[in-house]
Amino acid sequence: MTTRIDTRFAALKSEGRAALVTFVMAGDPDHATALDVIKALPAAGADLIEIGMPFTDPMADGPAIQAAGLRALAGGETLHSTIDIVRSFRKGDSETPIILMGYFNPIYIYGVEVFLKDAKEAGVDGLIVVDCPPEEDDELCKPALKAGLNFIRLATPTTDEKRLPKVLSNTSGFVYYVSIAGITGAATPDFGKVATAVARIKMHTDLPVAVGFGVKTAADASAIAKGADGVVVGSALVEAVRKSLDADGKATAQTVSAVTALVSEIAAGVRAVKK
């Protein structure tokens, strides 16, 4: 089974550059604006798109993504409407891979089988579900693979040599290396350590390795792109959304362009590194 994610990484490899993976929150600050932002991402330089599924209790996220989720929920976003975003996006783009990222409870309540079917039909390619480690693979990971979706696992600085094979089993699409032991949007990582960790993971798998957490600027992106197959940027984009809002927290004429400008800048950082 080849997914859009596999195709995209293979194409970029032959182009000789890393992928830019962009994260934005579905429904932030409202459903229509989030859809406009997501539609504008590929032209701005995003190679893959992660769409956050808002959750009240995002235990691995820092203040920026927590706040984005709460803005989206306050605006009425649900998991059903998040899948609608993907459906709308696919009408104009059949190639850019879409990954839904979030926490298990909303999916569990939606119903795992129905969710997987709806997500696949809408044009979702992969899932990142933070609180489903390999120990709970029967819950979502295995059903997702069976439904034809990639299940992208997080590897972290605490994932040692002994545990790595367990994390990599049942992982597909790519491996998401979390650059720091911490929450999203926290400290800038030590790029040397990240390069070593990525090299170590690559000894265990042929899957592409993308690196996220703490990437804020084009320079950060260049530094990561040297060793990794992909660079993930999330909190910085979500912050760009927040800063563009008016005093009532509503979207403005600048919201979409604030995000696309930052994506273009970071994309230039990724593309400057030839491999």
Add this chain to the structure above:
Amino acid sequence: MTIQQTLNSFRTGPDETGHFGNFGGRFVAETLMPLILDLEKAYTEAKADPAFHAELASFHTHYVGRPSPLYFAERLTEHVGGAKIYLKRDELNHTGAHKINNVLGQILLARRMGKTRIIAETGAGQHGVATATACARFGLKCIVYMGAVDVERQKPNVFRMRMLGAEIVPVVSGSKTLKDAMNEALRDWVSNVEDTFYCIGTSAGPHPYPMMVRDFQSIIGKEAREQMLEREGRLPDSLVACIGGGSNAIGLFHPFLDDPSVAIYGVEAAGHGVASGAHAASLNGGRPGVLHGNRTYLLMDADGQIAEAHSISAGLDYPGIGPEHAWLHDTGRVTYLSTTDSEALEAFQLLSKLEGIIPALEPAHAIARAVEIAASKPKDHLMIVNLCGRGDKDIFSVAEHLGGME
């Protein structure tokens, strides 16, 4: 109950993957997974080490003041005119609640693991005070996460924790209460993986916490069993305890789960009433979901977003419940009832006036249902109610609800 009849024992859980039936598990981020596996290993080793148990027992005797008395509440019994009501007096423990039983176990374990920095979440502040106390005793750094709303409504405990040398971090994310304090503690743990031990205050969270906290709290039930056999020459006929996350209740219940003659009642906080939507009764008003590392009954909306709980008692104000209680509920072994804010306030006053014991608002929930159940039972029915905390911390908020102290 058909499920009950087919099970040989209710005391063998969880299984090796941390599940009580369909509940429990380890739903945590990968960063934490190696940490909870380490913790499980360390706890398994400690559990098999007589020296660990001896050290804990010594602290129970000389520091906490255990065993706590099993007290015959004569005037309450007379007033009710039914079952003979005994109170398990865990409110007499050092720090004023059952929380210290669990904290000492976890802190001794943290020391064995070489951890030097202890983090905890707290709602009413009782678990925070117990953790700060044990950290002071052992010279460990202590950081307590507490919802900003709770910091405001539980000021005496905030002061206590500061006196004991703990750092209090008011949590301003989400709904600014206990569930958010737990999120923030998990975020701290993810960010400080080397030196930090997360001391969870209730029988919830990822495996092995629900099992470990239950084991440490089971001292309550073990003592109560021996004390009742000594006093009355037989087992009690019923047990009653309040439930937030459920650690005092599982501590009392667990040693009796395989005694079919013992009826067991857990009491949730019904706030303004389960039908009102403003309550903390996860079993009576929620459904199964996944939060804070385990599958259990939760309060949530149709989209799986976690709802805010409401209770007059900050210690019961949590939208979930320990996974073992979820399982005991589904198997039918334990009956789960609920008590509203106003019923708890009445019981609070009743016990104060009849027995000279001011209970915490949490066990006042248990007293309210216990009195009702006892009234329908014969005089030779023996009942134990877990008095898991004292009411000193609650007198000001109770005074506010009752219209002031004249």
